[in-house]
Amino acid sequence: MAVRDVYKKIEEIAEDDGSWLEEARYRKENRYWLRKSQRIAIRVLVTLRERGMQQKELAEQMGVSPQHISKIVKGKENLTLQTISKLEQILGITLFQIPDFPKRDEEPFSGEYQTKERVEMPELCEPDYEFSEETEINKRIKQKELENAGIAYY
Amino acid sequence: MRLVRIINTPKPILYSIDYGTGQGSELKKVFSEWNDIEYLENFFNKNVFDLNQYDKNTYTIDKAIEITLKEANKFEEILHHYANDGVKDTDKKLQSLFHPLNNNDTNIYSLQKSKAKPNHKSWLRLYAIRIAEHLFVISGGAIKLTWRMDEREHTRLELQKMDRTRDYLKEQGLLDEKDFEYIEMG
Numbered sequence: 001m002a003v004r005d006v007y008k009k010i011e012e013i014a015e016d017d018g019s020w021l022e023e024a025r026y027r028k029e030n031r032y033w034l035r036k037s038q039r040i041a042i043r044v045l046v047t048l049r050e051r052g053m054q055q056k057e058l059a060e061q062m063g064v065s066p067q068h069i070s071k072i073v074k075g076k077e078n079l080t081l082q083t084i085s086k087l088e089q090i091l092g093i094t095l096f097q098i099p100d101f102p103k104r105d106e107e108p109f110s111g112e113y114q115t116k117e118r119v120e121m122p123e124l125c126e127p128d129y130e131f132s133e134e135t136e137i138n139k140r141i142k143q144k145e146l147e148n149a150g151i152a153y154y
Numbered sequence: 155m156r157l158v159r160i161i162n163t164p165k166p167i168l169y170s171i172d173y174g175t176g177q178g179s180e181l182k183k184v185f186s187e188w189n190d191i192e193y194l195e196n197f198f199n200k201n202v203f204d205l206n207q208y209d210k211n212t213y214t215i216d217k218a219i220e221i222t223l224k225e226a227n228k229f230e231e232i233l234h235h236y237a238n239d240g241v242k243d244t245d246k247k248l249q250s251l252f253h254p255l256n257n258n259d260t261n262i263y264s265l266q267k268s269k270a271k272p273n274h275k276s277w278l279r280l281y282a283i284r285i286a287e288h289l290f291v292i293s294g295g296a297i298k299l300t301w302r303m304d305e306r307e308h309t310r311l312e313l314q315k316m317d318r319t320r321d322y323l324k325e326q327g328l329l330d331e332k333d334f335e336y337i338e339m340g
Contacts, residue, residue, distance in 0.1 A: 006286045006330040007166045010157070013326050014169055017158035020182035024234045027189060031227070034189075038223060041191035042216050049199070075191035 038075035040084070040095050045073050047091050061090045155322055157291065161237045168236070170292040171319050180315075181233075184280065184295030188226035194219045197297060204299035204306070208277065222278065222297065229272040229280075252282060252290055255316070264330045265323060267316045281312050283319050286330035293319035 027034060048058065055073065059066045062083075071077040072087075084096050158179045161168040170179035177183040187193045198205055198218045205213055213221070232251070254260075255267035268290060270280040279298050282290040294315045296308055303309040323329075 006328055007289060009326075010169065010285065010289065010328055011159075011162065011166055013328070014157045014159045014162070014166075017172065017179055017182075019178050020160065020170070020185065021234070021237055023182060024185065024230050024237075027185075027227070027230065028234060035223075038189075038191055042195070042219055045191060045195045046216055049195070070192070073192045073195075075189070 033078060034076070037077055037079060040079065040087075041073050041075035043093060043095060044087060044091065047093055048073075058090065062086050155318075157322075157326075160233070160292070165288075167288050168233075168290055168292070171294075171315075171322070173315075173318075179292075180294045181280070181292050184292075185226060185230050188222055188278065188295075188297075191219060194222055201297075201299055201306070208299050209275065225272045225276050225278050229276075229278060232272070252284065255281070265320050265328075267320070279312075281316055283316060283323055285323060285328050289330075291319060291323060 044058075047053075048055065055069045056066050059069045062069070064083075068077075072079065072083070077083075081096075087093075088095050155174055156172045158170050158172050159166075160170050160179075160181055170181040172179045175183075177186070195215060198215045202215070205215075205218055251270045252268045253270070254262065255269050259266070262284065264285060266284045268282045268284045270282065271278055277297050277299055278295070280292055280295045282292045284290050294312045296312050298309055300306055300309065303313050
């Protein structure tokens with residue numbers, strides 16, 4: 001039986017459920033770090049599959065629960081530096097890198113780092129991990145990061 | 155099975171079915187899956203043959219996941235914008251989002267199977283039943299890598315969900331009189 005005002009009829013039947021809107025808002029507001037978490041998750045999952053390694057094994061080696069690994073590989077976890085470092089050490093991959101400062105003979109990106117301390121304590125500015133080779137993408141990211149003095153993720 | 159509101163201000167235009175699976179509305183479930191790296195990695199590995207055939211391009215799994223995330227975000231942004239700000243010009247906006255499921259279907263009618271995608275090349279689909287002008291109920295969504303929906307189990311399931319949603323809406327009497335007369339006339 002067709003109705004005259006279908007818009008009114010559907011409002012009578014429908015129920016409120018703001019859960020999608022709530023999640024969409026969360027994803028929008030946290031997009032920047034979620035994006036990084038997702039990229040790390042992709043790298044971890046691809047590495048696990050390549051090596052035929054189960055998530056359970058990774059959990060055991062990291063000393064965390066399988067539920068924690070499950071959250072990480074979904075790309076929804078706000079990872080700590082400690083967790084990222086453990087993943088890197090166990091899987092032997094680079095997930096996070098702080099770019100090196102520019103060399104002294106290069107054009108400085110700002111005056112901010114041209115301090116005496118910077119020159120005297122270069123070890124504080126060294127990255128934890130070095131690339132085995134200087135790939136094109138690494139070069140590009142480093143250049144970009146030198147401009148922004150930010151943090152690079154792979 | 156229940157019907158939930160997605161966008162109803164300033165006027166009712168978009169709803170979703172909740173099949174009672176515990177995962178919430180289909181809209182919530184679909185966007186949750188499209189943002190879940192583990193789900194996407196499993197999906198593309200399972201459908202790697204279709205992925206390699208898609209659009210005559212060779213996508214790696216990680217590239218396919220990246221594309222999906224980007225397009226899902228774009229898709230959700232559009233709906234989020236409508237849900238927050240309301241659709242002021244429904245004629246242009248919602249009409250441009252949903253189209254008849256069958257590409258050869260030039261008629262628009264009540265309880266018609268419909269689809270929406272973020273761009274013409276995208277493999278992401280939201281499926282819906284059109285109730286009336288600018289009034290749709292989302293029945294599900296999928297990553298469609300094949301030409302036809304009946305070629306793969308997960309898209310076949312979406313066809314079944316559309317049938318189920320259509321039957322439910324019919325049972326609830328959600329048939330637009332104006333469109334119904336149009337069907338009667340053939």
